[in-house]
Amino acid sequence: MTEPILVVENVSKRFAGRIALESVSIDVARGSMTGVIGPNGSGKSTLFNIIAGTLRPDVGRVVVGGRDITRASPAEICGYGVARTFQISRLFAEMTVLENLVAVARGRDDRAAIELAMELLKFLEITAIVNKWTSELSYGQRKLVEIARALMLQPKILLLDEPFAGINPRLQNRIVEHLHALCARGITVFFIDHEMRIVLTECDLVYVLAEGRLISRGDTQTVRNDAKVLEAYF
Amino acid sequence: MKQLGPLGVFAIALVAAALVPLIGSDYAVSFSIQLLIFLVLAYSWNLIGGYTGYTHFGQVAFFGIGAYVGSLLIFHWNVPWYLATLAAALAGAITALPLGGAMLRLKGPFFAIGMFGLARVLEAFALGFDGITQGGTGIYLKPLNDLKPLYYVVAAIAAVMMLLTWRLDNSRLGLKLLAIREDENAAESLGIPTTRLKIGAFVASAVAPAAMGCLYSVYLGFIDPPTAFASNIELTTIAMVLLGGMGTVLGPLLGAIVLSVVNEVLWANYPQIYLASVGVIVLLAVLFTPRGLVNIGMKGGWLALGRPLFRRPAQPASQSS
Amino acid sequence: MPLTELLIGGILLGGVYALMACGLNLIFGVMRVINFAHGDILAVAALSTVSIVVGFKLPFWLAVVLVPIGCALLGVLIHLLILRRIESAPMIMSLLATYALSTILVNVAILIWGGGYSGLPGVLSGSVRLLGANVSVSRLVSFACAIGVSMAVWWLLQFTRFGRAVRSASQAPELASISGIAVDRIRLATFALGSGMAGLAGVLVAPAFAIDPQLGSRFIIKAFAVIIVGGMGSYPGAILAALLLGVVEVIGSYFAGAVIGSAFLFLLMLGVLLVRPRGLLGAGVRI
Numbered sequence: 001m002t003e004p005i006l007v008v009e010n011v012s013k014r015f016a017g018r019i020a021l022e023s024v025s026i027d028v029a030r031g032s033m034t035g036v037i038g039p040n041g042s043g044k045s046t047l048f049n050i051i052a053g054t055l056r057p058d059v060g061r062v063v064v065g066g067r068d069i070t071r072a073s074p075a076e077i078c079g080y081g082v083a084r085t086f087q088i089s090r091l092f093a094e095m096t097v098l099e100n101l102v103a104v105a106r107g108r109d110d111r112a113a114i115e116l117a118m119e120l121l122k123f124l125e126i127t128a129i130v131n132k133w134t135s136e137l138s139y140g141q142r143k144l145v146e147i148a149r150a151l152m153l154q155p156k157i158l159l160l161d162e163p164f165a166g167i168n169p170r171l172q173n174r175i176v177e178h179l180h181a182l183c184a185r186g187i188t189v190f191f192i193d194h195e196m197r198i199v200l201t202e203c204d205l206v207y208v209l210a211e212g213r214l215i216s217r218g219d220t221q222t223v224r225n226d227a228k229v230l231e232a233y234f
Numbered sequence: 235m236k237q238l239g240p241l242g243v244f245a246i247a248l249v250a251a252a253l254v255p256l257i258g259s260d261y262a263v264s265f266s267i268q269l270l271i272f273l274v275l276a277y278s279w280n281l282i283g284g285y286t287g288y289t290h291f292g293q294v295a296f297f298g299i300g301a302y303v304g305s306l307l308i309f310h311w312n313v314p315w316y317l318a319t320l321a322a323a324l325a326g327a328i329t330a331l332p333l334g335g336a337m338l339r340l341k342g343p344f345f346a347i348g349m350f351g352l353a354r355v356l357e358a359f360a361l362g363f364d365g366i367t368q369g370g371t372g373i374y375l376k377p378l379n380d381l382k383p384l385y386y387v388v389a390a391i392a393a394v395m396m397l398l399t400w401r402l403d404n405s406r407l408g409l410k411l412l413a414i415r416e417d418e419n420a421a422e423s424l425g426i427p428t429t430r431l432k433i434g435a436f437v438a439s440a441v442a443p444a445a446m447g448c449l450y451s452v453y454l455g456f457i458d459p460p461t462a463f464a465s466n467i468e469l470t471t472i473a474m475v476l477l478g479g480m481g482t483v484l485g486p487l488l489g490a491i492v493l494s495v496v497n498e499v500l501w502a503n504y505p506q507i508y509l510a511s512v513g514v515i516v517l518l519a520v521l522f523t524p525r526g527l528v529n530i531g532m533k534g535g536w537l538a539l540g541r542p543l544f545r546r547p548a549q550p551a552s553q554s555s
Numbered sequence: 556m557p558l559t560e561l562l563i564g565g566i567l568l569g570g571v572y573a574l575m576a577c578g579l580n581l582i583f584g585v586m587r588v589i590n591f592a593h594g595d596i597l598a599v600a601a602l603s604t605v606s607i608v609v610g611f612k613l614p615f616w617l618a619v620v621l622v623p624i625g626c627a628l629l630g631v632l633i634h635l636l637i638l639r640r641i642e643s644a645p646m647i648m649s650l651l652a653t654y655a656l657s658t659i660l661v662n663v664a665i666l667i668w669g670g671g672y673s674g675l676p677g678v679l680s681g682s683v684r685l686l687g688a689n690v691s692v693s694r695l696v697s698f699a700c701a702i703g704v705s706m707a708v709w710w711l712l713q714f715t716r717f718g719r720a721v722r723s724a725s726q727a728p729e730l731a732s733i734s735g736i737a738v739d740r741i742r743l744a745t746f747a748l749g750s751g752m753a754g755l756a757g758v759l760v761a762p763a764f765a766i767d768p769q770l771g772s773r774f775i776i777k778a779f780a781v782i783i784v785g786g787m788g789s790y791p792g793a794i795l796a797a798l799l800l801g802v803v804e805v806i807g808s809y810f811a812g813a814v815i816g817s818a819f820l821f822l823l824m825l826g827v828l829l830v831r832p833r834g835l836l837g838a839g840v841r842i
Binding site (some may be wrong): 517 | 640812
């Protein structure tokens, strides 16, 4: 088996004495689709933010492509091929969709950036909104643009923060298709979400968190039938 | 209705500016110099306050630094005024770099107040260290016989600032600054080098005002702390950009013209009424047109939409705003 | 160096700063508005006091009662006309608005009262001996009143129902309004109270200092320095920092002259902003 591209080693985090994460270890294979689920308060967001670099763990390491990024800033982590979306979409206001995408493009060529942006909009089937202001977008459109913007960084790993929350099942399925297409191209997709239906059918590997601890790990069949998971959720 | 793009407007403005010394009276030249100086200040503040979103009340700090550096060079060592201006601009850049590095760590209102405090500190120093700065007495410079060369230098700098802003507006750098303004944390999470860009914009916003400080001293033939660090200058600059349109190409020009006229009509005879009126203008702008008059022009359709590079011409149906 | 005299002078000065800073803090805490015009309300109050006492020949204590009420009403006006409309705008907008308001107040004040200095000779004049130093009565009285009122307002915030409502409106406005607290009216009352406090500070300043319309601009930056050093939103922090900064300013002025002495205050503020933005006691500001 090849080296996992993302490894979280034994990470713990407390907030003012309260345990958010306790000795959590995760590994994510290159080109796979991996999901982390868990009830409210399970520590999913904390884990996500530690990987994305906006939080530092008290104990443990995060390794991406063999490089220790535990202490790296979010901007540095982008440089190592990791891009993220936000749970509550943080598109840049007062700018159009195209401008939002081009603003984060790296490299010097304006024209190439615009081309990449158009390509990604086509990939996500939203070219029609290219000139719209972000304030004019629907919730679902905002989610798609968030994904497109993260993909502008041409990342090796795409971190998605609750990408399926609050959108209708048809759009959810479309997003899943796009994510599978990305995996097929070798991009690793990692997300946290509440939406069990999708995680338990589509992911290659699922992790389940409850109260800051990892209670289950495996492919969708294993996890679905795991007694501990059922107990935690119901 | 044919739309007028920014370059078109600039061309008209620059032609007008070039003609004034040739066909205008001395009064017209004088008025235009003041207008052009304000124009430069507005475009400079627009970079850090309008585009990058780091609004602050301390730009006059650099104006004052430039005024004193330039004046002292001329006063003590007879440096020709155009070289003194260069030195002043350099002084602005050199002081802005460390100051920016320190102050830009503050967010939003703290940055604004911090910069305000900085301007007051510098004014106090200019007053207090009178061994160096002549303190409250001020520095007297030999007045110029002919204002025209000064005029052209100011106009040239104004042209540079306008073109620079136009280039910025049409580039990814401009978009990155706007991203910082809209959501700095998100921008940083997506790899935009926010610290580097902020400091760059800050320094860029300090250079021209420093040069203007020196040129203004030469124009007046005099400088003292209340003149160099005048709150009138600060307030008027902010009012111009706010009224015209923050983070736009034509906003500062529009604001500068409107406020220079108001300034000319009221300042000499009724300074308090002038300042109170500018305050009212700022208040009304904050309450009713926070995005500036330029925005109204764009919605009305007779000003071209900004940032044309990033509008896809193949989608005419969505060319509405 | 006459240490006792300087210390006492600094502390007395700090008292007035404390009253101003507490008003500012109150407004900031509840409304997330940084009131640039706070100092100018003080100046207008001081000038009005001079008009009442010297112009209309009315007793000083009448001014002590009337002027703060007048300032509170002014605060009501400002809130209704301006601040209420920009409640949801980013903080910088209210800063710009109050900055503009400050300019308007200063210049209107110059038009009404002229730009020169005035004072209240004969009111609370004379000096007493305190701990071996000569202390002017007016400064002593203004200190006592300032600290007294600051403490009273603090007590109000901590121990009364109104105070509890104010605190919940500042910490969690949505929750507060759901639990039946009229957040709008709390905001209005808070701004009026804060303006009233600035007004009282102005009345107390009138006998002790030379006053002119620009007085406000000089005081406001010091008040900002106080709340930044003390920690924005921290009431006890503001009082402590005020006393500390009063002493710093007086000692600094003794050594380097009044002008540079006041610059020390700004430098301290800048220093705190950079090194420990939370301030001495502040709990951190969510912007």
